[in-house]
Amino acid sequence: MKKHLVNAVYGVLDYGSYPFGMLLVAPIVLHKLGAAEYGIWMISTAVVSAGGIIASGFCDANIQRVAILRGIGATDSMVNSVRSMLGINLVLGITLTVASWIAASYAARHITVASFTPVQECLICLRIASLLILVRAIESVSVSTQRAFEQYRDAVQVSVAVRLLTLTAAALLVQSGHSVISILTGTAAFLISGTYLQFRQLWRLLGRPSLLPAFHPGETRSLLRLGIFAWVQALGGIIFGQLDRLLLGVYLGAVALAPYALCIQFAQPVFGLAASGLHFLFPYISGRAATVSREVLKRTVLKAFACNLLLVSGSAAMLLSFGPRLIRIWAGGAVAQSAAAILPPIVIGSALMGLGVTGIYAMQALGLFRMAACISLGGRAVMLVVMIYLLRHMGIEGLAISRVGYGSIALLVYLPLGYQLGIVRKKTVRASSLATACELHEGPRL
Structure with missing residues (x-):
């Protein structure tokens, strides 16, 4: 229990360290550099973040695979899986880096068209960001593998530092008069150093084997077969996660976007804290699903959901109680008045998404990546139509209400999960070989 609590605390620390740090640093950078260069910094950071997520989208499959192999003691296969994952991420990272590098010249001209920032400065920043996508792709292999070992502390300490x-x-x-190029150069130096430290820890954790990238046929097929669905889901999350703000800006203009975006920003931690705090469930269930009874798994999921419910309801209640006052302090009376009507449905939508966290992690731990991806992407596609309809007929309030339905779709994962956990009624279902374990984790395709 203590180990799970420690992992949960470090998961929350990993999630919260950057945004809280940005709250302190952003005003300084904005004041010294001005809005234009601050905007370039934010765009470059977004490129690294989005590119890193896409390039490391297969790493959920790595967590599940390594956790299974660790659970049955297949050490050699575990190392082969890590090396194969590194090979996959290198291919994805290089592809995205090259694409971003080429697109940077086109993007820089358009980003600087309405400001006095030199195009060359923006271009250099975007190309540094494109190189960091590759670094993030490599780093994620080490971080995901350490999480598969349920070792969150060391990886999070390096990441937070x-x-x-x-x-x-x-x-x-x-403060010393340097430009945004210097900031991104420093970012690159720290990120490369952090990646080295992460792999040094991983090398020791695995028993000091060779960690050169390779494509071992069996492990590569396993990672690609399940990981493709996690990757598509991550890509869809990036795309669909921004569409509501784009639609609002097109229909009602940038002025209407400010209170809506601020409410989204305030409500996001309701989901984010649940997702980060309960992430340890993913490797925990993955490593034990092949060696314990379904009754034990069922009890584990129910206990996790109870914790999930407590965490989400508590954070949502606090935000509904104090959110309007915080928004008034943060953005002023005019924005707070506009946000008052849309904050509750946005918070409720984020809370519903947060309640789906246990189901998503359990589904992926059981190897049901395809089912989880289909529910997520299919539901988001349906809700996109609903969003457009409500936005046209009810304006910004309709868009906020649609997020309640958007969040409700996340709860659909519990239908196939419940079927999976209850389909076999024997007290014990044990796996005696790696093949049996893989079959169990695949589950029925519904």
């Missing part, structure tokens, strides 16, 4: 040092360096550099 890198983020805080990066933000501190940014503040010091702009």
